[in-house]
Amino acid sequence: MHSFIKYNDFMERKTPGKVGENKSDIVREVPLACADEDAAVAFLEKRRWDDAPSCPHCDNANVYQMTSRDGGREKHYRWRCRECKRQFSVRTGTVFEDSRIPLRHWCFAFWASCSSKKGVSAKQIQRQTGLSYKSALFLMHRIRWAMADDPTQPPKLSGTVEADETYIGGKPRASDRGDGRKNWRQRKPAVASVVERGGSVRAEVLPTVNSKTLGPFLTKHVEPGSNLMTDELPAYNGPAFMLRTNHQTVVHHLGEYVRGDVTTNTVEGFFSLLKRKIYGTHHAVSPTHLHRYLAEASFIYNHRHVDDGERTENAIKAAVGRRLTYRQPA
Ligand SMILES: [Zn+2]
Structure with a gap:
């Protein structure tokens, strides 16, 4: 702290x-x-x-x-x-x-x-x-x-690339869903991120998480043909196929986090760093400024x-x- x-x-x-x-x-x-x-x-x-x-x-x-x-x-x-x-x-x-x-x-x-x-x-x-x-x-x-x-950064990530998404301000709770799904998504901005193993990270604020937003995000940051590792979220399937990646998933809801070298632990490590930065140093960050903090966290990570x-x-x-x-x- x-x-x-x-x-x-x-x-x-x-x-x-x-x-x-x-x-x-x-x-x-x-x-x-x-x-x-x-x-x-x-x-x-x-x-x-x-x-x-x-x-x-x-x-x-x-x-x-x-x-x-x-x-x-x-x-x-x-x-x-x-x-x-x-x-x-x-x-x-x-x-x-x-x-x-x-x-x-x-x-x-x-x-x-x-x-x-x-x-x-x-x-x-x-x-x-x-x-x-x-x-x-x-x-x-x-x-x-x-x-x-x-x-100093390469335009796209390649090799083994992990992708994941998170919500800043806490994951949506069951009680939030009572207000309608749109509501918690508006309050809690989503951040999508890709990390090349042993390489650098890219992160962006997404208005909502689905294949329509993840597709352009992955296309922009990941070389076609890379090994892509994600969790079981179905929204990754379409974009991963379009990018001709070798797509492998870990099934988090069945308690699976690592299977051989398939894991999203690296990208989750970046998220935990990001969250410590946001909650520990800045306490709260407004959605309009979130992209700036992502830029800072990514820079520090890429020059670690x-x-x-x-x-x-x-x-x-x-x-x-x-x-x-x-x-x-x-
Ligand atoms: Zn001059």
């Missing part, structure tokens, strides 16, 4: 044991970037351009840092392009644009969300940075939005084999690489 990291503990935080001395510099750089705006800007510029800054407007590398009167950097850390004469900063065209939240707080939020399995809430970011709740929420949603489009520093680096790269095409990311 305690994913809460006190700011001081965080600053003292040691590199996990398995990380070698030279493994990721980011683990040493991050604490500084969270405390000092100059360091934060330098840190993010390095992640975005890797010592070769280029103009986001015309892609030209002929750029220079603007300076202030005292010879330091210009107060908004701007650069200017010699070709198109336009100004830009590390924020331009990234999730950091359209906000005045200091970049050191962004660095802290990235680090906090990537170094804890269950994530951080906006409330925790508010307490630790001194930002308003509204700003903290904006920042966390932008981070989740960046995580949703992860360039690397250390905290590398995971943070991956998230920041996703954030600076993801161009804003409209003002308010959904």
Whole structure:
């Protein structure tokens, strides 16, 4: 239940044991970037351009840092392009644009969300940075939005793929059915998920669980011809056949959870992680925001084999690489 990291503990935080001395510099750089705006800007510029800054407007590398009167950097850390004469900063065209939240707080939020399995809430970011709740929420949603489009991920899952669905907010109870089936489905959003064994996960909010919704979901995320493992829900049969998968099921209602290597335990493990995150850290999540938390949980799961520093680096790269095409990311 305690994913809460006190700011001081965080600053003292040691590199996990398995990380070698030279493994990721980011683990040493991050604490500084969270405390000092100059360091934060330098840190993010390095992640975005890797010592070769280029103009986001015309892609030209002929750029220079603007300076202030005292010879330091210009107060908004701007650069200017010699070709198109336009100004830009590390924020331009990234999730950091359209906000005045200091970049050191962004660095802290990235680090906090990537170094804890269950994530951080906006409330925790508010307490630790001194930002308003509204700003903290904006920042966390932008981070989740960046995580949703992860360039390191393969387009589709293959090999042995487990699929399952769950309801966030508890499984429907017998008493809920009294209100009519439509009712509990509206209150408890369904999440469908596929996990490649030893690989990554994809998860989406579905308006309802049937073959009409599971079909497009599976087609989008699973390579045809994969080994698909599900429970006995009949809604999987049609889509599994259409995708020409080798479809095998475990019959949960007969108490069967594993038969040889047929099981859906991996995908259920992801769901339990997701639920611990939602109930333990965020307590409650509105259906309109659920997809953001799925993006975050999936990102953490897909980068579970690397250390905290590398995971943070991956998230920041996703954030600076993801161009804003409209003002308010959904
Ligand atoms: Zn330019």
